[in-house]
Amino acid sequence: QQQVKQSPQSLIVQKGGISIINCAYENTAFDYFPWYQQFPGKGPALLIAIRPDVSEKKEGRFTISFNKSAKQFSLHIMDSQPGDSATYFCAASRAGTASKLTFGTGTRLQVTL
Amino acid sequence: DVKVTQSSRYLVKRTGEKVFLECVQDMDHENMFWYRQDPGLGLRLIYFSYDVKMKEKGDIPEGYSVSREKKERFSLILESASTNQTSMYLCASSLRGVPGELFFGEGSRLTVL
Numbered sequence: 001q002q003q004v005k006q007s008p009q010s011l012i013v014q015k016g017g018i019s020i021i022n023c024a025y026e027n028t029a030f031d032y033f034p035w036y037q038q039f040p041g042k043g044p045a046l047l048i049a050i051r052p053d054v055s056e057k058k059e060g061r062f063t064i065s066f067n068k069s070a071k072q073f074s075l076h077i078m079d080s081q082p083g084d085s086a087t088y089f090c091a092a093s094r095a096g097t098a099s100k101l102t103f104g105t106g107t108r109l110q111v112t113l
Numbered sequence: 114d115v116k117v118t119q120s121s122r123y124l125v126k127r128t129g130e131k132v133f134l135e136c137v138q139d140m141d142h143e144n145m146f147w148y149r150q151d152p153g154l155g156l157r158l159i160y161f162s163y164d165v166k167m168k169e170k171g172d173i174p175e176g177y178s179v180s181r182e183k184k185e186r187f188s189l190i191l192e193s194a195s196t197n198q199t200s201m202y203l204c205a206s207s208l209r210g211v212p213g214e215l216f217f218g219e220g221s222r223l224t225v226l
Contacts, residue, residue, distance in 0.1 A: 009153070034213040043117070043203055043217025044156070089155060093213050100146075100171075101213060105155040 003027055004092050006104030013111050019077040021107045023090035026071065030092040034101070035064065035075050038087045047088070048075070080111045116140070117218035119204050125224045132191040134221050136204030142216070143209040145187035147171075147179060150201040150220070159202075162187055163209070194225045 005024045013019045023033075034049035050057045050064040050073065057064045063076040077084055090104040120135040138145065144163055148156040148171075158171030160179040168179050176198060180188045187206075191198055201222050205215040 006155070032213045036215075041219065043205070043219050044215075045217065046214050049213055091213070100158065100161060101156075101215065102158075102172075103148075103156040105153055 003102045004090060004104045006090050006107060008107060009105070010108045011110070013077075013080045013109065015080065015082060015111055015113050017080050017111075019075075019080045019084065019109055019111070021075045021088055021090070021109070022072065023074065023104050024070075024072045025092050027092070027094065027102075028071070029094040030102075032093045033064070033066065033073050034091050034093075035062075036089045036091060036103075038089065038106075040086075044089055077109075080109075082111045082113060085109055085111050117204055117206055117216050119202075119218040119221045121221050122219065123222050123224075125226065126194050127226050128195060130194050130225075132194050132223065132225075134189040134191075134202055134204075134223070136187045136189070136218060137185055138187075138204075138206040138216070139185065140206060140208070140216065141184070142206035143184070144207040145181065146205040146207075146215065147177075147187065147189045148203045148205065149173065150203055156203065159189065191223075194223075196225050199223060199225045 035047045036044035037047040038044040061078045066073045088107045091101040093101050117138045146161040147159045162168045162181045178190045201220045204218045207215045
């Protein structure tokens with residue numbers, strides 16, 4: 001049972017382009033939606049997160065867009081750079097479960113020169 | 114700098130062997146987690162712990178057990194390793210009351226022959 005569905009599985013973007021990764025969730029009790037970034041040989045690290053009371057959150061070149069009615073959220077990477085090449089995971093958690101996260105299946109992003 | 118250390122980066126074991134994966138965090142975090150990472154499946158929660166000597170099953174606990182005798186240490190145990198447990202295992206910790214911000218170790222890649 002996949003509670004958080006992520007797409008695409010892989011993505012190739014040219015340097016300077018916009019990378020977009022989408023996630024959809026089923027459980028309406030989820031109330032915290034983080035994105036994690038993982039480089040090869042490393043563990044995932046928190047990149048940016050959003051709560052459902054806002055529709056967008058921006059940190060530098062990274063933006064989360066959130067659509068509560070559609071139960072979807074997405075990560076946009078503006079002006080993508082080769083250093084952004086990594087695997088990205090969306091995740092969700094619900095109130096009362098502390099940090100217990102349900103992760104998406106991951107998107108492998110490659111930014112080419 | 115916060116740190117989650119997984120003692121073994123690479124292990125090769127035989128079917129039926131008992132396997133211990135150790136994880137230590139130096140951040141005085143209450144919560145600790147064991148995830149399994151497989152291509153196309155993302156990160157799946159095996160077990161987690163909110164306090165010393167406390168444990169709860171995650172989404173895929175079958176074939177695994179855990180031990181948390183000290184706050185900083187969380188061990189994953191494979192009582193009788195099987196080939197379908199070949200995977201990357203990730204340990205994480207988080208502070209109680211800070212939802213979704215997990216700090217991950219670099220992972221332990223286990224191969225069961």
